[in-house]
Amino acid sequence: xxxxxxxxxxxxxxxxxxxxxxxxxxxxxxxxxxxxxxxxxxxxxxxxxxxxxxxxxxxxxxxxxxxxxxxxxxxxxxxxxxxxxxxxxxxxxxxxxxxxxxxxxxxxxxxxxxxxxxxxxxxxxxxxxxxxxxxxxxxxxxxxxxxxxxxxxxxxxxxxxxxxxxxxxxxxxxxxxxxxxxxxxxxxxxxxxxxxxxxxxxxxxxxxxxxxxxxxxxxxxxxxxxxxxxxxxxxxxxxxxxxxxxxxxxxxxxxxxxxxxxxxxxxxxxxxxxxxxxxxxxxxxxxxxxxxxxxxxxxxxxxxxxxxxxxxxxxxxxxxxxxxxxxxxxxxxx
Amino acid sequence: xxxxxxxxxxxxxxxxxxxxxxxxxxxxxxxxxxxxxxxxxxxxxxxxxxxxxxxxxxxxxxxxxxxxxxxxxxxxxxxxxxxxxxxxxxxxxxxxxxxxxxxxxxxxxxxxxxxxxxxxxxxxxxxxxxxxxxxxxxxxxxxxxxxxxxxxxxxxxxxxxxxxxxxxxxxxxxxxxxxxxxxxxxxxxxxxxxxxxxxxxxxxxxxxxxxxxxxxxxxxxxxxxxxxxxxxxxxxxxxxxxxxxxxxxxxxxxxxxxxxx
Numbered sequence: 001x002x003x004x005x006x007x008x009x010x011x012x013x014x015x016x017x018x019x020x021x022x023x024x025x026x027x028x029x030x031x032x033x034x035x036x037x038x039x040x041x042x043x044x045x046x047x048x049x050x051x052x053x054x055x056x057x058x059x060x061x062x063x064x065x066x067x068x069x070x071x072x073x074x075x076x077x078x079x080x081x082x083x084x085x086x087x088x089x090x091x092x093x094x095x096x097x098x099x100x101x102x103x104x105x106x107x108x109x110x111x112x113x114x115x116x117x118x119x120x121x122x123x124x125x126x127x128x129x130x131x132x133x134x135x136x137x138x139x140x141x142x143x144x145x146x147x148x149x150x151x152x153x154x155x156x157x158x159x160x161x162x163x164x165x166x167x168x169x170x171x172x173x174x175x176x177x178x179x180x181x182x183x184x185x186x187x188x189x190x191x192x193x194x195x196x197x198x199x200x201x202x203x204x205x206x207x208x209x210x211x212x213x214x215x216x217x218x219x220x221x222x223x224x225x226x227x228x229x230x231x232x233x234x235x236x237x238x239x240x241x242x243x244x245x246x247x248x249x250x251x252x253x254x255x256x257x258x259x260x261x262x263x264x265x266x267x268x269x270x271x272x273x274x275x276x277x278x279x280x281x282x283x284x285x286x287x288x289x290x291x292x293x294x295x296x297x298x299x300x301x302x303x304x305x306x307x308x309x310x311x312x313x314x315x316x317x318x319x320x321x322x323x324x325x326x327x328x329x330x331x332x333x334x
Numbered sequence: 335x336x337x338x339x340x341x342x343x344x345x346x347x348x349x350x351x352x353x354x355x356x357x358x359x360x361x362x363x364x365x366x367x368x369x370x371x372x373x374x375x376x377x378x379x380x381x382x383x384x385x386x387x388x389x390x391x392x393x394x395x396x397x398x399x400x401x402x403x404x405x406x407x408x409x410x411x412x413x414x415x416x417x418x419x420x421x422x423x424x425x426x427x428x429x430x431x432x433x434x435x436x437x438x439x440x441x442x443x444x445x446x447x448x449x450x451x452x453x454x455x456x457x458x459x460x461x462x463x464x465x466x467x468x469x470x471x472x473x474x475x476x477x478x479x480x481x482x483x484x485x486x487x488x489x490x491x492x493x494x495x496x497x498x499x500x501x502x503x504x505x506x507x508x509x510x511x512x513x514x515x516x517x518x519x520x521x522x523x524x525x526x527x528x529x530x531x532x533x534x535x536x537x538x539x540x541x542x543x544x545x546x547x548x549x550x551x552x553x554x555x556x557x558x559x560x561x562x563x564x565x566x567x568x569x570x571x572x573x574x575x576x577x578x579x580x581x582x583x584x585x586x587x588x589x590x591x592x593x594x595x
Contacts, residue, residue, distance in 0.1 A: 219404060220441035224455035225431035234454060239445045315445050317489020
């Protein structure tokens with residue numbers, strides 16, 4: 001008994017420290033990002049703050065420290081390697097500070113691209129999965145769409161949309177495109193591409209969840225007098241979407257990272273901006289490590305938010321074993 | 335137009351001539367090569383309780399499902415209150431509103447509370463307002479002894495409580511006929527009693543019921559008539575005393591003895 005209390009006394013502060021660190025990291029990252037956005041797009045316009053794209057921190061102290069460490073490394077004898085390494089880390093921090101304003105703008109594109117695409121994709125995926133499972137003769141149509149999209153490379157899909165089909169030219173001809181808050185044609189086409197692609201994946205995740213809802217639920221809905229569509233809408237879907245949250249989060253995480261493929265059709269998102277700077281400065285390690293941290297921070301935030309959503313909408317017995325077996329199997333015959 | 339008018343007159347005439355509430359007429363049904371019904375005839379009068387018994391696979395549950403068209407019949411006709419409900423153009427959703435169904439596997443809506451299970455049909459099918467539906471649901475749940483569980487989710491209820499919610503959900507639609515598909519066979523015996531009590535009270539209140547059950551005590555005390563189904567046909571039908579004491583067919587006696595065990 002005593003030992004278990006001891007164990008608890010040991011682990012509790014550890015958990016707290018982990019939580020505190022995570023919260024601090026989140027506050028630092030999102031604090032920086034939001035301040036950057038607000039500064040660049042709101043305050044700079046009305047003449048407050050350092051101005052759009054101007055560094056919050058100077059990179060120079062990091063650079064000089066790094067140089068000094070590298071130059072004096074030999075003097076530390078056996079620790080020369082360590083000092084040298086520390087020097088290069090400090091140098092990388094300098095690079096990160098230098099490109100931070102650009103990364104903030106790129107992160108905005110990445111986040112908007114992902115969020116808009118996944119939401120539009122979901123709006124397509126729900127009816128698509130319903131047709132896939134309950135659509136009778138149209139099931140094959142849904143299946144065909146899903147398999148075509150899932151079976152071909154996302155990059156190829158983007159290229160077909162951007163270079164192959166004449167959408168880019170049409171959109172370019174529209175005057176309002178690229179003006180003010182309206183994004184340019186590459187961004188719009190990227191959203192279309194990601195929407196189509198993620199709708200197919202999301203439809204498959206939702207189908208899996210749809211099939212884990214007991215068929216008796218729909219039978220019961222219909223026996224009350226609801227139509228098939230109403231039964232799906234009010235009884236089957238609310239349960240399905242709850243089951244689908246973990247898999248759906250997976251798709252969200254993928255899309256955050258795969259949105260980097262938009263760089264290949266010239267959308268200036270995170271990866272595009274980083275790769276442009278890297279090809280100019282040759283600071284590949286520092287630059288890609290920096291964007292890796294930004295992606296990681298976005299992904300972890302998305303994961304935490306989604307697990308909070310899952311907890312928020314949880315219903316006793318649903319999504320757990322007892323919920324799934326509530327009705328057991330339903331046969332046509334007794 | 336004329337055909338429809340003749341139909342309507344036909345319906346009225348039937349009602350006038352003491353049409354039974356439920357009339358099943360020469361129903362045939364097969365699943366693939368398996369013949370489930372070979373000409374089933376059955377009539378249930380208003381306020382009567384008909385219990386269907388028969389060996390596993392004899393189609394008792396399927397017959398219930400045919401009545402509210404969860405399963406379609408191949409041939410024959412089913413009339414509810416004089417209306418031919420098996421017509422292709424009959425309004426299925428309206429029919430199901432008039433026929434309450436209670437399932438063996440209960441099938442409460444898993445994401446809704448007991449109260450919401452009852453209000454869903456009231457609001458979406460019968461067009462009740464929010465508070466109206468809520469009041470009605472609470473009344474129905476009180477009638478089945480679940481006033482203190484209105485906010486519980488299905489997973490938080492016992493099997494017997496769940497099934498009583500299932501009954502309340504069906505009754506809230508003010509059905510003319512209630513179908514019970516082995517309502518207690520998934521429950522522990524001590525939990526079944528609470529469900530059987532609710533059913534007995536329904537019988538007293540004069541509800542017309544078609545019940546598939548193995549609860550012979552209930553059948554004996556509550557049924558006006560028992561139908562023994564086997565091989566896709568009605569083997570024998572009669573009041574419980576006669577069927578239990580002096581069955582006409584040897585097969586009926588054998589079956590009833592086997593479940594009395």
